[in-house]
Amino acid sequence: MSKSTYYTGEGLQRLADELKDLKTRGRADIAKQIAEATDKGDLSENAEYDAAKDAQGHLEAKIANLANLIANARIIDESKLDASKVGILSKIKMKVPTGAIMEYMLVSAKEANVRENKISIDSPIAQGLLGKRVGDVAEIKTPRGMIKFEILEISL
Template sequence: MAKVSYYTKEGLKKLKDELQHLKTKGRADMAYQIAEARDKGDLSENAEYDAAKDAQGLLELKIAKLEDTVANARIIDESNIDTSKVSILSTVKIKHQKLKKVLTYTLVSEEEANLKEGKISVQSPVGKGLLGKKVGEVAEVHTPAGKTDFEILEITR
């Protein structure tokens, strides 16, 4: 059974654009590489041909996975997000209890996560720890580095 994932409109468009690129330009490039390798002689001893065929298999696997993801994607209506507690697409201002450092993250799907943009996955240890918490509560997060406590300062959309 396929897993339903939730995306912003922009996140889903990005996935669809990547899928379209792989199906058109990606496949065309791969066909060209295979043709080039085939022209180099005996296929039974042609390492370039074998490598190109392997790369083609990986490309097709990636396309199939993206098609499955897009087919099971749902767009989240941001206007219906409850800001009384942390949920997907919530922007959360938290305070690291030990370091006394204030951080701001937006919780997104795993595929949209990008730490440089301040977007963390709801599947990450921090994301899981923050889900369902309200302003003023302390989230106890278990990470590979150990237990960390975050105080929820603000929840916005």
């Protein structure tokens, strides 16, 4: 049995939408590719058919993986989160030694998206911030060495 992973309602809905798309459009596309390859004759030496069957296997594995993630997903009850310290779903405003202000939200690994300033709760930076409070300074080892992050604000 897989371990439970926590998601926001929005993140879980994105997974469900992706699964639905793979089951409908994804499977239909693969079936079309297989049919087109089959129409070309002898399957024993048909590279297009082999490629389509491989793609089908990859698609089914992805569908199974997503279905498993969804089956083991738990939605985070935001009303039970503590905004006084950094945790999952915390939005953190922090200052780095250069004086730059950075803002991130800590989310599950599957919901992480750097363009949206959402970082994985499993990342080294997030791990170094967990449990910290406003005013705390977290020293976190990064590929560029140790960096100090001063927590300016925490919200949900």
